Structure formats: C-alpha cells, structure tokens
Amino acid sequence: MPGYTMQKQQLQTRLRRIQVAAIQAALDKVSLGLLDGHIRGCVRDEIKAGGGEARVDELLEVMDRVLRR
Numbered sequence: 133m134p135g136y137t138m139q140k141q142q143l144q145t146r147l148r149r150i151q152v153a154a155i156q157a158a159l160d161k162v163s164l165g166l167l168d169g170h171i172r173g174c175v176r177d178e179i180k181a182g183g184g185e186a187r188v189d190e191l192l193e194v195m196d197r198v199l200r201r
Contacts, residue, residue, distance in 0.1 A: 163198050170194070 171191065178187040 167194065167198070 175184070175187045175191055178184050
C-alpha cells in the first residue's frame with residue numbers, strides 16, 4: 133500500500149477546494165472588470181448629465197449582489 137493511500141481522500145478534497153478557489157478568483161476579476169466598465173461609462177456619464185442618483189442606486193444594487201454571494 134503506497135504511503136499516500138491513507139490520505140488520498142483528504143488530498144482529493146484539498147485539490148477540489150483549490151480548484152474552486154481559483155475559479156472564484158477568476159470570476160471575481162471578471163466581475164470587477166465589468167463593474168469598472170459600468171462605472172467609468174454609464175455611471176460617470178449619467179452623473180455628468182445630472183441624473184446620477186438613479187445610477188448610483190443601480191450601482192449599489194449591483195455591488196450588493198456581487199458581494200452577497
């Protein structure tokens with residue numbers, strides 16, 4: 133019996149966690165990129181045009197959804 137057989141399940145569990153963490157980090161970067169584009173485009177333009185309150189509310193709702201997961 134190889135030396136790692138007793139720990140095989142623990143090692144597999146750890147590998148799955150690592151993969152999930154890597155995927156989550158990548159998704160977080162995508163979310164941040166989308167949010168950046170939205171803020172620099174839609175939100176900034178709307179604030180300059182004087183209708184920023186609705187865009188700020190929308191931005192806060194989006195941020196709440198992203199952070200709540």
